[in-house]
Amino acid sequence: xxxxxxxxxxxxxFLRQPWPWYVAGPLIGLTVPALLLIGNKALGISxxxxxxxxxxxxxxxxxxxxxxxxxxxxxxxxLGITIGGxxxxxxxxxxxxxxxxAATVHDLKTQLHLTDFTGLLxxxxxxxxxxxxxxxxxxxxxxxxxVGFGTRYAGGCTSGHAISGLSNLQWVSxxxxxxxxxxxxxxxxxxxxxxx
Amino acid sequence: MKNFKYLVLGVLFGIxxxxxxxxxxxxxxxxxxxxxxxxxxxxGSAIAxxxxxxxxxxxxxxxxxxxxxxxxxxxxxxxxxxxxGLIFGLGWALTGACPxxxxxxxxxxxxxxxxxxxxxxxGTWTYSALREKLPH
Numbered sequence: 001x002x003x004x005x006x007x008x009x010x011x012x013x014f015l016r017q018p019w020p021w022y023v024a025g026p027l028i029g030l031t032v033p034a035l036l037l038i039g040n041k042a043l044g045i046s047x048x049x050x051x052x053x054x055x056x057x058x059x060x061x062x063x064x065x066x067x068x069x070x071x072x073x074x075x076x077x078x079l080g081i082t083i084g085g086x087x088x089x090x091x092x093x094x095x096x097x098x099x100x101x102a103a104t105v106h107d108l109k110t111q112l113h114l115t116d117f118t119g120l121l122x123x124x125x126x127x128x129x130x131x132x133x134x135x136x137x138x139x140x141x142x143x144x145x146x147v148g149f150g151t152r153y154a155g156g157c158t159s160g161h162a163i164s165g166l167s168n169l170q171w172v173s174x175x176x177x178x179x180x181x182x183x184x185x186x187x188x189x190x191x192x193x194x195x196x
Numbered sequence: 197m198k199n200f201k202y203l204v205l206g207v208l209f210g211i212x213x214x215x216x217x218x219x220x221x222x223x224x225x226x227x228x229x230x231x232x233x234x235x236x237x238x239x240g241s242a243i244a245x246x247x248x249x250x251x252x253x254x255x256x257x258x259x260x261x262x263x264x265x266x267x268x269x270x271x272x273x274x275x276x277x278x279x280x281g282l283i284f285g286l287g288w289a290l291t292g293a294c295p296x297x298x299x300x301x302x303x304x305x306x307x308x309x310x311x312x313x314x315x316x317x318x319g320t321w322t323y324s325a326l327r328e329k330l331p332h
Contacts, residue, residue, distance in 0.1 A: 021237030061324050084211040145287070155272075175273070178281070
């Protein structure tokens with residue numbers, strides 16, 4: 001039996017390393033045919049936010065009055081992502097800080113005054129104590145709000161438009177993805193300097 | 197339970213997002229500053245594999261495991277696609293997360309993700325309430 005444990009440890013050690021783009025990207029791409037084959041579903045995650053609103057607080061809003069239960073697969077998929085986040089970070093997590101490029105570290109240190117590069121989100125911007133300051137509200141509350149508002153207005157997010165839509169050669173999704181990038185570039189290059 | 201298979205696929209998807217560091221705010225900043233190929237490689241190769249898979253499914257008239265014909269609805273254009281796209285992009289660069297990664301961050305044990313998801317729900321609800329008055 002020791003041999004079995006040894007092998008399991010080797011497998012776990014292998015999985016614990018950060019996964020390179022050429023492994024992760026194709027696996028994400030395979031989610032598109034997997035969802036089609038197992039249930040004729042199109043990959044899309046932001047719709048789950050609409051289903052949650054429809055389930056919890058429809059408030060007589062026409063856009064939230066539909067049979068969300070018929071789309072409950074999407075909520076199970078999102079629950080799965082949450083569990084996957086736990087497994088990926090807590091069980092298969094890598095102890096070292098994420099190895100971003102030296103140029104990004106330099107920019108974030110000098111422009112955003114960050115010193116702590118551990119974790120998934122910089123504590124200096126996303127600690128809940130920051131909700132006592134305007135900047136904490138911008139990053140945590142306004143940021144989340146814009147994601148929820150914008151994805152529904154655009155009819156999809158990175159999964160629904162960028163991965164699923166572009167895979168199916170939808171020009172509408174290309175318009176959306178260009179919008180995502182222009183918005184992100186405006187925030188990073190024009191608005192960030194005003195926030196710090 | 198017919199939804200169990202989506203839960204399992206979601207778990208795998210969440211592990212992939214986390215292990216490839218797509219769920220990291222730092223990676224998204226690196227992407228918008230054009231300082232690494234990582235995110236472009238992930239998004240690009242995901243689209244390439246998705247595209248080849250969909251073409252294969254269409255050309256071979258592949259059916260689902262239950263034998264249904266596979267149908268993918270076309271995305272319809274309205275002005276919300278680019279206006280909403282820009283708004284989401286602003287939020288993406290602030291939070292470093294799209295909706296999928298927010299849930300993976302929640303699973304990783306991030307307190308911030310609770311606030312981010314509640315704020316995103318408020319955003320979706322507000323859009324729903326204002327929808328008739330917004331340009332589309």
